[in-house]
C-alpha cells in the first residue's frame with residue numbers, strides 16, 4: 009500500500025494534484041476540506057460544529073477531524089493506498105494518523121510538500137474565490153489568516169515526518185502538468 013500525505017499551505021495546489029493522482033495512479037484522495045464542505049452543505053451535526061471555525065479560517069478541533077478522517081478511510085477497505093490532502097494539519101493529527109494506520113497494518117510512505125511563495129498563494133486563493141463559491145477564499149483577511157495558521161500549527165507537522173525520514177518537497181509553481189510530472193515520478197520511486 010502507498011499512503012501519501014500531500015502537504016503545503018492553502019492554495020499550494022494539493023487538491024488539483026491529488027485529483028490527478030487519484031485518476032492516474034489509482035490512489036484514493038481524501039480531502040478533509042472537501043469532507044467538511046460536504047457536511048456544511050448538508051447541515052449535518054458535524055457541519056454545524058465545523059462552520060464557525062471554517063468561516064474564520066481556523067482549524068476545526070482535532071477530535072472531530074480525526075474521527076471524520078478515520079471513518080472515511082474505513083469506507084474503502086480495498087483501496088491500494090490513499091492521498092491525504094489537508095490532513096494531518098496538527099501534530100496530534102499526525103500522531104493519530106500513524107496510530108490508526110498501524111492498527112490497519114499500514115503506514116505513511118511519504119509526505120510531499122508543494123512549495124509556493126506567499127504572494128502567489130494569496131493571488132491563487134482570491135482568484136479561486138471569484139468562481140468557487142468558497143467564502144473562505146473571498147475575504148483577503150481570512151485568506152491571510154489561513155496562511156498564518158498554516159505557519160503556526162501545520163508547518164511543524166513536516167518535522168514529524170522528517171524525523172521518520174519521510175519528508176520530500178517539490179516546486180509547486182509552474183504549470184500544473186510539470187508539477188504533476190515531478191510528483192508522479194517521486195511517488196513511483198517510493
Ligand code: ADP
Nearest residue numbers: 018019040041061062066067068073094095097
Ligand atoms: P485550504 O487548504 O485551501 O485552506 P481546505 O479545503 O483544505 O482549504 O480546508 C478548508 C477549511 O477546512 C480549513 O480552513 C479548516 O477550517 C478546515 N479543515 C480542513 N482540513 C482540516 C484539518 N485537517 N484539521 C482542521 N481543520 C481542517
